[in-house]
Amino acid sequence: MELAHTPTHPRGGSRSSRDAAAAAETATAAGALLLAHRGGLSAGVDPAAIRELGDRLSHEFLVETLSRRFPDDAVLSEEGADDRDRLAAHRVWIVDPLDGTREFGEPGRTDWAVHVALVENGVLTAGAVAMPALGVTYSSADPVAAYPPLPAAPRVVVSRTRRPAPVLAMAAALGAPLIEMGSAGAKAMAVVRGEAEIYAHAGGQYEWDSAAPVAVARAAGLHVSRLDGSEPHYNQENPWLPDLLICRPELAGAVLEELRR
Known part of the structure; x- marks a missing residue:
């Protein structure tokens, strides 16, 4: 897609x-x-x-x-x-x-x-x-298209060099293969394109790392939240925003449950 x-x-x-x-x-x-x-x-x-x-x-x-x-x-x-x-x-x-x-x-x-x-x-x-x-x-103005059926094992995009333990544990529990990729924007857009189903990040980001990807992902009908399920907030006094989840909405419950373990 x-x-x-x-x-x-x-x-x-x-x-x-x-x-x-x-x-x-x-x-x-x-x-x-x-x-x-x-x-x-x-x-x-x-x-x-x-x-x-x-x-x-x-x-x-x-x-x-x-x-x-x-x-x-x-x-x-x-x-x-x-x-x-x-x-x-x-x-x-x-x-x-x-x-x-x-x-x-x-x-x-x-x-x-x-x-x-x-x-x-x-x-x-x-x-x-x-x-x-x-x-x-x-x-964020792009029209929302229908996503393909979920694969048997959802794919998780991860960094080439930084792989937080909670994300790896979640991927293992879901039997999800890992796809290595660079920037946060590239990872989020892989989910928007339908080349992956989950992008979860922990361990450090700032508002500029996620604001635009979140706007696009949300407009495309994807689930967006912090790893605890709460809403990410922007233009805060401290722009530190260390974790993020973007995924297919059908997977959000299972992903959040594993991330909270």
């Missing part, structure tokens, strides 16, 4: 649809900038320098673009200083300029992303995850 679309440019529609389109357009444009910069890898440029500059270029582009288009809105970026004025703002854009920095610096890898999400009065209302190396952007 494919839910990815190139960004649309609606002239009318609701404000939420226009915000979702703006998120998709901005994330896609930042992704194009990163792709062009990433070309330096084939020219033998130091991968560490490529990663560092890519983070900065995408951050500067996102902040400048969103601030110009929405001058009354606040922006919270992984790569920027945290302006606490955002806590009193009605609308706050939460962005991760380059999610999966390690993968971005490895030639041929596609599992890195750009995240752009909007929180209005504490509620996540729009989001987009661009996966530039795949040429797709997923948006």
Whole structure:
């Protein structure tokens, strides 16, 4: 199943649809900038320098673009200083300029992303995850398609390097095979695409890691929660948001039960 679309440019529609389109357009444009910069890898440029500059270029582009288009809105970026004025703002854009920095610096890898999400009065209302190396952007405005029947054994996407014990125990209890993948956005979009059924994370993330993936996953009809089943909250004073579950809704009860053991 494919839910990815190139960004649309609606002239009318609701404000939420226009915000979702703006998120998709901005994330896609930042992704194009990163792709062009990433070309330096084939020219033998130091991968560490490529990663560092890519983070900065995408951050500067996102902040400048969103601030110009929405001058009354606040922006919270992984790569920027945290302006606490955002806590009193009605609308706050939460962005991760380059999610999966390690993968971005490895030639041929596609599992890195750009995240752009909007929180209005504490509620996540729009989001987009661009996966530039795949040429797709997923948006909270994408129509919800029917998911295929669940496989006999649900698939769990996990990090290549960090595999929290609760997640491994849950996967083992469900007989779930593991799929290795890089960025949080890439993992979440694998569930949105129907290439996996469960993405569970424990052990540390921030709001920018999950805001856009959560907005897209929720719009696609997936279950979204913390590992204890509670709601994730955004634009908090401390943006630390260490755990997350995105999965097919039919599996949520069994997954949460195993995670609570």
